[in-house]
Structure formats: C-alpha cells, structure tokens
Amino acid sequence: MAERLPPKQRTKIPRQEMPEQNAKQRAGNFEEVNQGFGFAIAEKEAQRCLECTDPKCMHGCPVGVQVREFVDLVLEGEYLQAAAKIREDNVLPAVTGRVCPQENQCEGACILSKRFSPLAIGHLERFVADYERSTGLVGLPERAPDTGKKVAIVGSGPAGLSCAGDLALRGHDVTVLEALHEIGGVLVYGIPEFRLPKDVVRGEVDNMRKMGVKFETNVVVGKTVTMDQLFDEEGYDAVFIATGAGLPKFMNLPGEHLGGVYSANEFLTRVNLMKAYDSDQSDSPIYECRDRNVAVMGGGNTAMDAVRSALRLGAKNAFIVYRRGQEEMPARKEEVHHAMDEGVQFLNLHNPVEFVGDDEGYLTGVKLQKMELGEPDESGRRRPVPIEGSEFEMPIDVAVIAIGTGANPLVQSTTPGLETNQWGYIVADEESLRTSRRGVFAGGDIVSGAATVILAMGAGRTAARSIHDYLVTGEW
Amino acid sequence: MFAIAEATFLAPDVKRFRIEAPRVARNRKAGQFVIVRVEAEHGERIPLTIADSDPEAGTITIIVQGVGKTTKMLNRLEAGDTLPDVVGPLGEPSDIQNFGTVVVVGGGVGTAIAYPTAVAMKQAGNRVLGIVGARTRELLILEEEMSATTDELHLMTDDGSYGQQGFVTQKLQQLIDEGEEIDHVLAIGPIPMMAAIADVTRPYDIKTVVSLNPIMVDGTGMCGGCRVTVGGVSKFACVDGPEFDAHEVDFKILSQRNKMYREREKRSLEEFEMAPQPELDRVHACHLQQEHPEVGPRVGGA
Ligand SMILES: Cc1cc2nc3c(=O)[nH]c(=O)nc-3n(C[C@H](O)[C@H](O)[C@H](O)COP(=O)(O)OP(=O)(O)OC[C@H]3O[C@@H](n4cnc5c(N)ncnc54)[C@H](O)[C@@H]3O)c2cc1C
Ligand SMILES: Cc1cc2nc3c(=O)[nH]c(=O)nc-3n(C[C@H](O)[C@H](O)[C@H](O)COP(=O)(O)OP(=O)(O)OC[C@H]3O[C@@H](n4cnc5c(N)ncnc54)[C@H](O)[C@@H]3O)c2cc1C
Ligand code: SF4
Ligand code: SF4
Ligand code: FES
Numbered sequence: 001m002a003e004r005l006p007p008k009q010r011t012k013i014p015r016q017e018m019p020e021q022n023a024k025q026r027a028g029n030f031e032e033v034n035q036g037f038g039f040a041i042a043e044k045e046a047q048r049c050l051e052c053t054d055p056k057c058m059h060g061c062p063v064g065v066q067v068r069e070f071v072d073l074v075l076e077g078e079y080l081q082a083a084a085k086i087r088e089d090n091v092l093p094a095v096t097g098r099v100c101p102q103e104n105q106c107e108g109a110c111i112l113s114k115r116f117s118p119l120a121i122g123h124l125e126r127f128v129a130d131y132e133r134s135t136g137l138v139g140l141p142e143r144a145p146d147t148g149k150k151v152a153i154v155g156s157g158p159a160g161l162s163c164a165g166d167l168a169l170r171g172h173d174v175t176v177l178e179a180l181h182e183i184g185g186v187l188v189y190g191i192p193e194f195r196l197p198k199d200v201v202r203g204e205v206d207n208m209r210k211m212g213v214k215f216e217t218n219v220v221v222g223k224t225v226t227m228d229q230l231f232d233e234e235g236y237d238a239v240f241i242a243t244g245a246g247l248p249k250f251m252n253l254p255g256e257h258l259g260g261v262y263s264a265n266e267f268l269t270r271v272n273l274m275k276a277y278d279s280d281q282s283d284s285p286i287y288e289c290r291d292r293n294v295a296v297m298g299g300g301n302t303a304m305d306a307v308r309s310a311l312r313l314g315a316k317n318a319f320i321v322y323r324r325g326q327e328e329m330p331a332r333k334e335e336v337h338h339a340m341d342e343g344v345q346f347l348n349l350h351n352p353v354e355f356v357g358d359d360e361g362y363l364t365g366v367k368l369q370k371m372e373l374g375e376p377d378e379s380g381r382r383r384p385v386p387i388e389g390s391e392f393e394m395p396i397d398v399a400v401i402a403i404g405t406g407a408n409p410l411v412q413s414t415t416p417g418l419e420t421n422q423w424g425y426i427v428a429d430e431e432s433l434r435t436s437r438r439g440v441f442a443g444g445d446i447v448s449g450a451a452t453v454i455l456a457m458g459a460g461r462t463a464a465r466s467i468h469d470y471l472v473t474g475e476w
Numbered sequence: 477m478f479a480i481a482e483a484t485f486l487a488p489d490v491k492r493f494r495i496e497a498p499r500v501a502r503n504r505k506a507g508q509f510v511i512v513r514v515e516a517e518h519g520e521r522i523p524l525t526i527a528d529s530d531p532e533a534g535t536i537t538i539i540v541q542g543v544g545k546t547t548k549m550l551n552r553l554e555a556g557d558t559l560p561d562v563v564g565p566l567g568e569p570s571d572i573q574n575f576g577t578v579v580v581v582g583g584g585v586g587t588a589i590a591y592p593t594a595v596a597m598k599q600a601g602n603r604v605l606g607i608v609g610a611r612t613r614e615l616l617i618l619e620e621e622m623s624a625t626t627d628e629l630h631l632m633t634d635d636g637s638y639g640q641q642g643f644v645t646q647k648l649q650q651l652i653d654e655g656e657e658i659d660h661v662l663a664i665g666p667i668p669m670m671a672a673i674a675d676v677t678r679p680y681d682i683k684t685v686v687s688l689n690p691i692m693v694d695g696t697g698m699c700g701g702c703r704v705t706v707g708g709v710s711k712f713a714c715v716d717g718p719e720f721d722a723h724e725v726d727f728k729i730l731s732q733r734n735k736m737y738r739e740r741e742k743r744s745l746e747e748f749e750m751a752p753q754p755e756l757d758r759v760h761a762c763h764l765q766q767e768h769p770e771v772g773p774r775v776g777g778a
Binding site for chain 2: 179180181217218219220223224225226229246247248250252256257259260262263265266269270274275278281282283284285287288360361362408409410
C-alpha cells in the first residue's frame with residue numbers, strides 16, 4: 001500500500017510518462033506503441049490524485065467512471081478491485097484506457113489540469129485493465145436468472161458489445177449479429193494493432209461469451225435476415241441497432257477512381273481486418289506503399305491511423321493533407337504527437353483538388369491548393385478559404401481519403417417504418433433510445449453520427465436499461 | 477462454419493458447390509451474390525454469385541472458376557469440407573419483369589452468373605434466347621441447364637470446337653440483323669465481352685444490363701473499393717449493383733481498377749501452386765480434426 005502524501009507534495013510529482021517503443025523502431029512495426037505503466041510508475045501517478053470531494057474528472061467522463069475511487073484502490077494495491085470499480089460503469093476499460101480522447105473528457109476536467117498536468121487517468125485505467133487481463137481473473141458480475149426473453153443486437157462495435165453485456169447480466173438471451181467475419185466493429189477493422197491490439201478486444205469478447213452472450217458473424221441484417229424476420233420467424237422480443245457510421249465519404253474529385261486511391265475504411269480494413277500488413281501470410285493485397293509516397297487527406301483519428309499504417313508499410317514519405325490548421329485537428333493529441341515523432345509530414349492548410357494518373361489508370365500525383373483561415377463557421381472552428389492561384393502538384397503513389405463517414409443505409413432501407421433523419425441516421429429518443437418501431441432501439445454512431453468509443457458504449461448501456469424496462473413491463 | 481454438401485467439376489477448374497447456408501438460401505433472389513472466405517486465418521474475401529438455392533434444404537449453389545489463389549484453393553475442396561465464412565445474399569436482385577424477348581449472353585464463367593437470372597426471366601413469362609460462349613469446347617459450361625431454361629440456345633466457341641465458331645457478339649448481331657425483336661439483353665462475362673455487347677446494342681437502343689465484377693472487400697458498402705463509374709458517377713457495385721446499364725458503364729476504368737493488384741495476385745498464385753499442400757491443410761484440417769482429432773493435419777496426397 002502506497003504512502004498518502006499531503007496535497008502540496010502530490011502536486012510536486014510530475015505527470016508520469018507512458019513508456020513507448022522508440023519512434024524510429026516503432027515506425028517499422030505494427031506492435032503497440034505505448035508499452036503500459038509498470039507497478040511503480042502507476043503508483044507514483046496515482047499518488048498525484050487530490051482525491052477531490054467533488055471529483056470533476058468523473059463528470060468529464062461520458063459514462064461517469066468513478067475515477068477517484070479506482071485510483072484510490074490502485075494506491076491500496078487492490079488492482080482487481082480497481083478494475084471491478086471501473087467495470088461498474090465501463091465494460092471495455094482496456095479499450096477506453098487506450099483510445100478515449102481523455103484530454104477532452106476525464107483528464108480535461110481534472111482539477112489538476114488548471115495549474116499542473118492532469119492525472120493520467122487513461123493510462124491508469126489501461127494499467128488496471130491490463131493487470132486484470134494478465135491474471136485471467138476478470139471479476140465478472142453474477143448473471144440474473146433467465147428471463148426467457150430474446151434480444152438481437154445488430155453490430156458488434158462498442159455500442160453493441162456494451163448493450164449485449166448488460167442485457168446478459170439481466171438474464172436475457174442475447175445474440176450479437178455481425179456482418180463481418182470478426183467481432184468488434186471499428187475496434188477490429190479500423191483502429192490499428194499498434195494502437196489497440198486485437199487480443200485486447202478478443203479478450204473482452206471472450207468475457208462476454210462467459211457471461212452467456214452469443215455471437216453470430218456473417219449476418220448482414222437487412223439482407224441475410226430482415227428486421228421483420230427477426231421478430232416474426234426467429235422469435236426475438238427486442239432488437240438493438242448499433243451498426244455504426246461505416247459509409248465512406250469520397251470527395252468527388254477528378255481522378256478518384258485511379259488505382260492507388262483508397263477510402264480510409266478500405267485502406268484500414270485491408271491492413272487490419274484482412275491483415276495486409278502481414279504480406280507474407282495474408283491473401284488480401286494492399287497497393288504497394290514501400291519506398292513510395294503516401295498522402296492521407298484528413299485530420300481525425302482515422303487519418304492518423306491511416307498515415308501511421310502507411311509508414312509502417314514502408315512508405316518513403318507519409319503526408320497528412322489537412323485543410324485547416326494544426327490547432328483545429330480533431331484527432332487525439334497523443335496520436336498527432338506520435339505521428340510527428342514517427343516522421344509523418346503535415347501539410348496543414350492544404351486541400352486536394354484533383355488526383356492525377358497515368359495512361360494505365362494508376363495514381364501518380366495530387367493537385368493541392370493552399371488555404372488560409374477565415375471567419376469561424378458553425379462548428380466554431382475558423383473556416384478554411386482557398387488561396388487563388390496557389391495550386392501545385394505533388395507526386396504521390398497512394399492516396400487515402402479520411403474525411404469522415406456517413407450512415408450505412410442497409411438496415412434502414414430494408415426496415416419499413418424505421419424513421420431516419422435527413423442524413424440517414426436513425427432517429428431514436430434521447431433518453432430511451434427507442435426508435436419509431438416497436439421493440440426496436442438504436443444507439444452509437446448510427447444515431448449520433450461518427451463519435452467516440454466511450455459515447456457508443458454509453459449508448460449501449462442506456463439502451464440495455466431501456467430494453468430491459470420494455471421486456472419487463474411490455475410497455476412501449 | 478458452412479458445410480459443403482456437394483462439389484462437382486463442370487469443366488477444367490470450374491466447379492459447382494452446394495453449401496449449407498439456410499438464411500442465405502431463404503432470402504436470396506436472382507442476381508445476388510455471397511462473399512466467401514476459404515481460409516480462416518489469412519484468407520481473402522471473394523464475391524461469388526448465387527447460381528441457385530434450395531430454401532427447403534437450406535443450401536445455395538455457387539459455380540467457381542479457378543483464376544487465382546483463392547478460387548483455386550476453393551476448387552480443391554470436396555463435399556464434407558467446410559468454409560469459415562459465407563455471407564449474403566448481397567447486392568440488389570436483378571430487375572425481373574416481363575419484357576417480352578430477352579437475350580441472355582454468357583461468356584465463360586459469366587454463364588453461371590447469368591443462369592439464375594435467365595431462369596427468373598423465363599418464369600416471369602419472357603421469351604428467353606440464350607447465347608453461351610467459351611474459348612473452347614471443354615470450357616463451355618451449363619449447356620444442359622441453359623437449354624432447359626431458354627427457348628433457343630446458341631453455343632459459340634472461339635475455336636469452333638463446338639457449336640458455332642465465333643464470338644457471342646457476332647451471334648447477337650446476327651439475331652438483330654435477322655430481325656429478331658429484342659426487348660432486353662443481359663450480358664455477363666469478361667469485361668471486354670460486356671463492353672463489346674454494349675457496343676452492339678447501343679445503336680439499336682436495346683436496354684442492356686451487365687453484371688460488374690470489381691474487386692470487393694466487405695460487400696456491404698463500407699469500403700468503397702468496389703466503386704465503378706456509371707453515367708459519370710461513382711457507384712458501389714456491392715450495394716448499388718452488381719447489375720448496371722451497360723450503355724452507361726465506363727468499362728475502361730473497371731478494367732484498370734481490376735488490374736490494380738495484378739503483380740501481387742500473380743505472386744500469391746505462383747507461391748500457392750509451388751507449395752499447395754500446406755496451404756490446403758490449413759483449410760482441410762479444421763473439419764477433419766474436429767471430427768477425428770486423432771488424425772492430425774493431413775500429409776501426403778490430396
Ligand atoms: C480509424 C478509426 C479510428 C478511431 N479512433 C478512435 C479513438 O481513438 N478514440 C475514440 O474514442 N473513437 C475513435 N474512433 C471512433 C469510434 O471507433 C466509433 O465512434 C465507435 O466505434 C462507434 O461504435 P458503434 O458501436 O456505434 O459502431 P462500430 O464500431 O462502427 O460498429 C458497427 C458494427 O456493425 C456492423 N454492421 C453494420 N451494418 C450491419 C448490418 N446490417 N448487419 C450486421 N452488422 C452490421 C459493422 O460491421 C460493425 O462491426 C475511430 C474510428 C475510426 C474509423
Ligand atoms: C458480384 C460478383 C460476382 C462474381 N461471381 C462469380 C462467380 O459466380 N463465379 C466465379 O468464378 N467468379 C465470380 N466472380 C469473380 C470472383 O470473385 C474472382 O474470380 C475472385 O475474387 C478471384 O480471386 P482469386 O484470389 O482466386 O484470384 P486473384 O488472384 O485475386 O485474381 C485473379 C484475377 O481475378 C480478378 N479479381 C481479383 N479479385 C476479384 C474480385 N474480388 N472480383 C472480381 N475479379 C477479381 C483479378 O483482376 C485477376 O485478374 C464474381 C465477382 C463479383 C464482383
Ligand atoms: S472511460 Fe474514457 S473518459 Fe471515462 S474515465 Fe476512462 S478514459 Fe476517461
Ligand atoms: S479531478 Fe483529478 S485530482 Fe480530482 S479526483 Fe479526479 S483525477 Fe483526482
Ligand atoms: S465491397 Fe466494400 S463497398 Fe463494396
């Protein structure tokens with residue numbers, strides 16, 4: 001058990017650094033960049049917490065993880081209990097500890113951030129979850145007696161998984177239906193191995209199996225089985241739609257059809273899910289990046305994941321082309337820094353206007369236009385304005401378009417009576433997550449638009465509560 | 477796991493499989509396809525048309541031409557083997573109506589893709605004329621099936637070893653020249669064949685539909701890798717197609733995009749053919765070992 005220091009001394013301890021693979025070395029492999037806290041570092045970091053009576057951190061977390069309490073258990077040396085404490089609000093701590101944009105959430109709200117650096121809550125959360133996994137002793141809560149009610153969860157991303165876990169604990173018979181051949185949604189097809197090892201996700205999925213959740217891959221709801229069939233022929237009592245925002249956006253620029261131009265979804269799916277990074281073994285090819293120039297369009301997490309994957313595939317030059325400034329970049333700060341350290345080149349305030357190719361249809365370059373920042377737009381960020389006559393061509397061999405995603409219409413278009421908004425997202429009541437169809441609930445990115453892992457998980461939990469109420473009362 | 481109930485060769489390296497996939501069998505319509513993986517660890521996802529289905533038995537039929545590593549690996553499987561992944565039915569069903577006289581043109585394994593739609597066209601009351609072509613006699617498939625569904629069947633071989641000598645386009649042109657009133661054409665085969673058929677029917681303004689075969693990954697509209705240019709706009713073949721108006725399709729872009737990984741595909745096929753056995757074991761072992769754990773991975777003759 002660690003010593004409790006007086007507050008003054010606590011603030012004197014510097015925020016502990018996350019041990020990382022050296023930048024040069026890691027830019028050449030797909031192993032995880034962050035190596036995780038050891039016991040000593042974790043304890044030292046935990047000592048920095050001021051144990052506030054009104055912990056702001058908890059309010060900053062979208063699902064209200066009891067940060068003060070779990071950090072206290074870390075100081076006690078009770079790591080498994082700390083994990084159980086986090087699990088009361090967050091079923092995927094090993095994932096969120098790694099991928100939450102903490103700077104805008106728990107850590108952004110931490111009182112320490114006013115005058116010092118915030119507590120490294122994400123790193124501690126990850127430490128506790130990894131410890132728990134290494135022992136194999138996950139404190140899975142008791143399952144309530146069987147209710148005899150069947151629930152189908154459509155999509156196995158964080159929203160679907162957290163909803164499935166909560167409903168299973170309440171004693172319902174839960175089946176997750178997933179279109180792809182692996183479980184995890186963006187966690188397995190999008191976010192790369194070097195940021196979120198697939199074993200971490202697999203471990204969490206195995207926990208859910210132990211809780212009685214059933215998984216069926218290769219089921220595209222709307223095609224393999226329709227919503228009506230789920231209710232009428234397969235005997236489900238309720239359905240939760242958590243299909244994410246997986247439709248790739250293109251820019252509709254000339255030359256977008258050229259060989260070597262990818263959506264981020266395709267590039268990352270080939271690299272991660274289809275294991276193209278393991279080119280000796282994998283049968284799914286990725287266009288050659290080795291010793292070539294790769295440009296990724298966009299400034300979000302997806303763009304960072306794509307550009308850093310390109311580096312690891314051996315790119316000679318890997319560029320980010322972003323139409324706003326560094327300050328406006330929506331990606332997690334840590335990822336931007338990691339990308340810079342690894343040698344990614346940032347072309348901020350640049351916008352592509354055309355892809356250029358050769359006679360065979362292969363990409364050879366991109367025409368870029370320089371931008372400057374004008375007045376703030378609806379999002380509060382300063383609007384990028386093109387500078388006339390600033391166009392130039394940059395030679396590239398691979399382009400990845402990572403400018404966002406939209407709602408995949410498959411379920412909506414095959415489910416009569418399911419209300420959607422003007423962008424195709426499913427309309428669900430904010431509190432109950434009920435849709436316009438009786439017995440059908442929806443949450444995560446398919447309702448909110450592309451957001452974050454923790455918000456999707458939060459939606460899954462809310463849905464579980466609401467579905468449980470519906471199944472128990474039968475009232476809609 | 478999806479069990480293979482039946483597997484028979486129709487021609488050299490063209491094989492027909494009946495696969496247990498009850499949900500797919502129940503919902504599938506003519507023109508739709510499945511995505512299959514043959515090998516669980518590192519396998520590629522490949523699209524294959526559902527040639528037929530039996531909702532009662534819960535099976536679907538696919539007909540596969542071995543052109544590269546995955547299709548050749550698949551064609552080595554037998555009844556009793558399993559596939560780790562079969563997902564579908566994907567894509568939009570064919571537009572089936574009573575058009576009047578419909579010509580169905582199939583080139584090579586394209587005949588297998590066209591066959592289910594030919595059946596549906598016949599059932600919808602059309603007069604169906606079939607033109608089936610292949611390079612040479614032994615590559616011509618589904619003659620019996622096509623002849624049972626069509627009112628008239630024309631067989632064409634490039635080398636004249638069977639049926640009439642010549643290309644399917646020549647036959648179609650001949651039918652038009654002879655005054656046949658054609659209301660609708662469905663053409664499925666290699667890209668140059670489909671492009672040539674589009675050129676034949678364009679001057680006569682005969683509605684012509686082709687089924688496009690771009691490289692796919694997920695088949696659900698998530699990656700955009702299957703995008704094709706139709707009428708100057710980008711479409712995703714897996715959700716908007718795979719059938720499109722032949723007169724609007726940019727075949728040049730399609731054929732360029734399909735060549736994107738040619739070098740890599742060649743290499744992986746060569747490696748596979750040089751050392752086929754261990755690869756195949758990865759596929760075979762799973763079901764063999766499940767049923768007979770004592771057997772261990774297969775060694776020696778296939
Ligand atoms: C590359 C990338 C990096 C990201 N990085 C971060 C990060 O660092 N931090 C963070 O907080 N967030 C990040 N995000 C965002 C985050 O991953 C998403 O907000 C979150 O995954 C949404 O969860 P979800 O459960 O709503 O949907 P998803 O994770 O998208 O899962 C939806 C699942 O539903 C399946 N599905 C779709 N249609 C059907 C159907 N008809 N039938 C059956 N199944 C279907 C899909 O195959 C998929 O598996 C990132 C996103 C991407 C793409
Ligand atoms: C909607 C659709 C339906 C199809 N139906 C059938 C069918 O019923 N029977 C059949 O035999 N084939 C069908 N195909 C083609 C089949 O998918 C490809 O032959 C297969 O993917 C090739 O994989 P491979 O690893 O064996 O060969 P590869 O080594 O990957 O490639 C060999 C050759 O096939 C082309 N090719 C590669 N990947 C694809 C792909 N995903 N789609 C199309 N061509 C590709 C390449 O350009 C190359 O010329 C269909 C394709 C589509 C898109
Ligand atoms: S779930 Fe995310 S936001 Fe909440 S405490 Fe953990 S890292 Fe912070
Ligand atoms: S706000 Fe910061 S210092 Fe206060 S309890 Fe939370 S983590 Fe600790
Ligand atoms: S195959 Fe991915 S969108 Fe069509």
